[in-house]
Amino acid sequence: MRANLRSxxxxxxxxxxxxxxxxxxxLPPLIAAVFRFGIPFAEGQLRSVLQRSAVLSEYYLLFxxxxxxxxxxxxxxxxxxxxxxxxxxxxxxxxxxxxxxxxGYIVSRLLYPALLSVAVSAALLSxxxxxxWSVWNLLLACLLSVLLCIPVGMLVVVxxxxxxxxxxxxxxxxxxxFGLPIPFFLTNGFQYLFSWLPSFWIAKLFxxxxxxxxxxxxxxxxAWIWALYRRFTRKLL
Amino acid sequence: MITVKDLVFSYTEKPFIETxxxxxxxxxxxxxxxxxxxxxxxxxxLLTGLLPRYGGSVTVDxxxxxRAGKEFYQNIGVDxxxxxxxxxxxxxxxxxxxxxxxxxxxxxxxxLKAIGxxxxxxxxxxxxxxxxxxxxxxxxxxxxxxxxLFLDEPTNGLDPSNARVMKDMILQEKAEGKTVILTTxxxxxxxxxxxxxxxxxxxxxxxxxxxxxxxxxxRAVQLTYTFESPDGGLEERSVPLTQTGGDATLRQLxxxxxxxxxxSAEPTLNDVFVEITGRRLQ
Numbered sequence: 039m040r041a042n043l044r045s046x047x048x049x050x051x052x053x054x055x056x057x058x059x060x061x062x063x064x065l066p067p068l069i070a071a072v073f074r075f076g077i078p079f080a081e082g083q084l085r086s087v088l089q090r091s092a093v094l095s096e097y098y099l100l101f102x103x104x105x106x107x108x109x110x111x112x113x114x115x116x117x118x119x120x121x122x123x124x125x126x127x128x129x130x131x132x133x134x135x136x137x138x139x140x141x142g143y144i145v146s147r148l149l150y151p152a153l154l155s156v157a158v159s160a161a162l163l164s165x166x167x168x169x170x171w172s173v174w175n176l177l178l179a180c181l182l183s184v185l186l187c188i189p190v191g192m193l194v195v196v197x198x199x200x201x202x203x204x205x206x207x208x209x210x211x212x213x214x215x216f217g218l219p220i221p222f223f224l225t226n227g228f229q230y231l232f233s234w235l236p237s238f239w240i241a242k243l244f245x246x247x248x249x250x251x252x253x254x255x256x257x258x259x260x261a262w263i264w265a266l267y268r269r270f271t272r273k274l275l
Numbered sequence: 276m277i278t279v280k281d282l283v284f285s286y287t288e289k290p291f292i293e294t295x296x297x298x299x300x301x302x303x304x305x306x307x308x309x310x311x312x313x314x315x316x317x318x319x320x321l322l323t324g325l326l327p328r329y330g331g332s333v334t335v336d337x338x339x340x341x342r343a344g345k346e347f348y349q350n351i352g353v354d355x356x357x358x359x360x361x362x363x364x365x366x367x368x369x370x371x372x373x374x375x376x377x378x379x380x381x382x383x384x385x386x387l388k389a390i391g392x393x394x395x396x397x398x399x400x401x402x403x404x405x406x407x408x409x410x411x412x413x414x415x416x417x418x419x420x421x422x423x424l425f426l427d428e429p430t431n432g433l434d435p436s437n438a439r440v441m442k443d444m445i446l447q448e449k450a451e452g453k454t455v456i457l458t459t460x461x462x463x464x465x466x467x468x469x470x471x472x473x474x475x476x477x478x479x480x481x482x483x484x485x486x487x488x489x490x491x492x493x494r495a496v497q498l499t500y501t502f503e504s505p506d507g508g509l510e511e512r513s514v515p516l517t518q519t520g521g522d523a524t525l526r527q528l529x530x531x532x533x534x535x536x537x538x539s540a541e542p543t544l545n546d547v548f549v550e551i552t553g554r555r556l557q
Contacts (some may be wrong), residue, residue: 046407048372055363132359135323136376137345275325
């Protein structure tokens with residue numbers, strides 16, 4: 039535990055020493071502020087221009103779901119960048135032969151940042167959400183967002199050979215978030231073509247308030263993690 | 276300290292290590308000698324618990340390697356072939372971080388001084404030369420005074436004087452009762468440092484003994500002499516040291532005082548390696 043926490047501290051030391059990663063830490067609150075103030079403002083402007091009673095407000099839940107994803111997504115991306123550096127410097131393999139071990143390394147680079155991002159995501163959603171959220175739903179949205187973002191980080195680490203490739207892959211892997219708008223815009227059976235995206239089930243869950251969608255949301259994320267885990271751990275050595 | 280029984284391992288369908296058996300005693304320096312790709316580094320990974328999917332048994336300090344826990348890693352130190360250091364941190368910051376992972380650790384400044392890096396301790400590792408990184412990497416493995424040290428090509432890329440300092444530190448560890456596993460393709464290091472060496476070729480042990488026994492068992496020391504031939508040129512001949520009494524030419528030349536030169540040539544580990552395996556070390 040102590041060694042894992044030291045490793046986590048080193049994670050922050052590395053972020054502090056990298057201006058790009060440091061800047062990325064401030065992006066989720068910045069985007070949250072834009073959502074909180076920019077979208078209602080844009081809604082007011084659009085209503086008066088288009089002479090409609092609602093334009094964007096029909097999709098406030100969708101904006102909130104994106105908002106819940108930002109903190110985990112950025113933190114997992116930062117974590118993937120740190121891991122790619124550590125793999126490149128052979129430190130990841132070395133930490134596996136210290137009391138941290140491979141398991142502790144994964145915990146300190148994926149699980150702890152993920153848990154931290156739940157807290158950040160919950161704080162941002164409770165401060166900047168455009169719709170009303172119960173505490174239960176808010177926590178559920180944040181936890182599911184984290185569960186969705188963990189395989190994104192693993193995907194970047196598994197397939198990128200360096201940080202440049204990692205950044206390109208991270209942008210591409212952002213597509214997994216685009217399961218969110220599907221239930222909002224595709225109402226027929228074609229929407230299930232996107233059922234392999236955990237984000238699709240997360241949107242479905244909160245749109246319909248049908249908690250049965252929780253099962254595929256968890257299952258699809260877990261399946262992604264399972265599919266990537268072996269390659270991910272092999273990449274660390 | 277280490278017992279390996281019927282070890283089998285493979286990265287793919289094709290076996291890489293097949294039915295390997297050996298043991299390492301407490302307090303000895305044991306060398307794995309072999310060409311690149313022979314399986315030395317894989318063996319080190321197996322012994323340090325990094326590759327748990329193996330067959331047979333690998334017991335290290337009383338623990339089955341595949342079940343290595345936190346306590347296991349408190350007692351082993353590993354120096355990988357490639358530096359494993361945070362490039363953006365200074366040498367001292369690196370050592371402080373890695374030392375903080377253990378219950379106890381040695382004095383960092385004393386280690387830096389011993390390896391000759393005390394003047395550069397506050398430089399970023401990215402500014403270090405290859406040799407400086409190797410030296411820092413080496414003392415990183417000694418930080419927590421481990422009972423068992425795994426050193427993979429530790430003197431690679433070092434100038435002779437720094438290699439000497441490092442070898443003396445390895446011998447000092449041995450004098451303190453530590454066990455050292457030395458993985459190398461440097462026959463001179465192996466001859467000088469190891470109590471036992473095993474030749475690893477294609478994932479198997481081709482020979483295992485003390486360096487001296489290997490060198491004397493396989494090929495006799497040769498005596499080579501030169502003398503003026505009847506056509507006026509220099510002729511060279513060799514005879515096993517144990518059979519010099521039976522060499523009439525040599526006896527005659529000594530008697531007539533007509534030897535141009537004479538010297539003995541002891542076989543090196545490399546010679547023995549080539550003889551046993553048909554492959555070269557370097």
